[in-house]
Amino acid sequence: MEESARTTDIPVIDTDVHEMIGNPLEFLQYVDEPWRSRIHPDNWMGISIPYSWPTTGGLARPDANPGNGYRAGSDLGLMQRQHLDEFGIGKAVLTGLLYPSEFKTQPEFACGIAKAYNDWLISNWLEKDPRLLGSVCVAAQKPEEAAREIDRIGQHPQIVQVILPVISHDVLGREHYHPVYAAAQRNDLAVGFHQGATVETAVGLPPYYIEWHTAIEQAWQSQLIGLVVHGVFDKFPDLRVAMIESSWTWLPHLMWRFDHNYRSLRREIPWVTRLPSDIIRERVKFTTQPMEIAENPEHLLQTFDMVGNDEFLMFSSDYPHWDFDSPTRALPTSFSPELRRKIFHDNAASFYGIEV
């Protein structure tokens, strides 16, 4: 007995430190500056992306905090006032940021979360404001189930697209995923690609947030290249794709390089029958935020010319995040009224089939 008792004299208590910290705010008091004020209790990226926040207010603009203990962005009334009413917005497409397609574990669980998200979105957002349009969330790693979920929800009059995250662990153009694009096409929905929580760059997750944030458009570039190379656009001739929060001034370079490679290497992908730049120009739209700022705004107009038109760009705000773009301030004043109308209305109206 004595022996036995002694073996428990020095137990290893392996309670996870996250369980031991009852109140995260208490833990924060032990963190030295400047780190303390760069951790936002709501949205420290500390789980999958362990960066502190180099901006005041964390991920959100400080004034978007609803003040009720819930997160910025969760209050429909505040969003309506700060965003829809403030700028006289007729229709707005919600993208969300909960993407079960990123889950590397338990694909059936991911399907369950996707279904819950879609039902929650319709009940709590779309049905409460007819200005809001929604994106179907799916678990693309289960393509047939994802397609069934798109069929289940896709005909809702306020659902306009399927949303996928630009993951780094697989190419979403691969044949495995094609049932998702088939379902989007037959439901006349666009497919939008947006940043998820696991996006990495060509060097993985680089040490600094500014490095990561400057390079993450690489994930959209790679997924866009993959959609073309794996024949998604050839196979689904009515499919429309949106690259959301991807930046867009890299397009001339990508089109030139992609066409050059296509001319040399196309025998590898005989199912792709047209120049990549033509496919992208006809089938893919991009969004503005984070709006790129050229010292000479004329250079942005030249970029439209390089792409071949000014019909690929749709205004996006990224509300309520720190790098929110305001409809009244984001575009250069040198953009003509006609160009502004295209970016603020026409391009999205025709792409999503919206009437305002």
Next chain:
Amino acid sequence: MEESARTTDIPVIDTDVHEMIGNPLEFLQYVDEPWRSRIHPDNWMGISIPYSWPTTGGLARPDANPGNGYRAGSDLGLMQRQHLDEFGIGKAVLTGLLYPSEFKTQPEFACGIAKAYNDWLISNWLEKDPRLLGSVCVAAQKPEEAAREIDRIGQHPQIVQVILPVISHDVLGREHYHPVYAAAQRNDLAVGFHQGATVETAVGLPPYYIEWHTAIEQAWQSQLIGLVVHGVFDKFPDLRVAMIESSWTWLPHLMWRFDHNYRSLRREIPWVTRLPSDIIRERVKFTTQPMEIAENPEHLLQTFDMVGNDEFLMFSSDYPHWDFDSPTRALPTSFSPELRRKIFHDNAASFYGIEV
């Protein structure tokens, strides 16, 4: 005895198949077309990068094969005739493609290989043709030893740069590597970044070669961002950097986005005291190959204007590879004689400190 004998009746012979294939050409006879003709015995990428070759001739231009059983590129005389003499080249910088900085195992072995490469390069190439200029090979994972190797070789009159591969498993701007840049600076050598054998993209190694080849410039972008963010240019004010085979028309986008992020996020990296675009414009050069082709060559001239000058671009050929660029054909005919002189001579002459 009988028991014991029976246990060896069905032995597992685990000879590696690469050992069992005595002659790779024999194995090729079992490979169906189109794959058979896309495997080049010399340089099937089958080890680290398992792509078949979508071009005829494999990695090399067919006419660069010396016909003696050795690889294209290995014959000094043939290279002199096909490249240096053919185009009247005064000086040429060799980059190599054996980068011990990529080795993830046995760092001391990597140092040994780097030293061997440098001695071999001087004896077999530099000392045999005064037109050739060389790049010091190092194992950057052992920064102090890499610095000693740079000091050992760096004063050779034909050595003009330190060469590093754009690896995907680490950011080469990190403080750990700074002794390499210190050594380059004190030896008045440039640091060139070139594609290595392990380069990946934001989605790792994508399924098709054309996907990989269209997206690999992401690796240079990430390494360039890292050099700025980790303060390499601030710490080493005389350091000059060349991005080789990186493409360059993505520069306007990267400069705009990087500056925008710097204005918002610079408190994360207080040691970086200037706009990233100014740092890049002053300290970094790029090379032409693979020369980007815009349907309207005017767009390339606009790209120079967006970057801010036409002094960052140096001609490169990639001899003897399949996508070799010829000095007489690679540049658009619309480039002015003055611009051509800068790209073919002036920019490299001032960057490398070369007199022709």
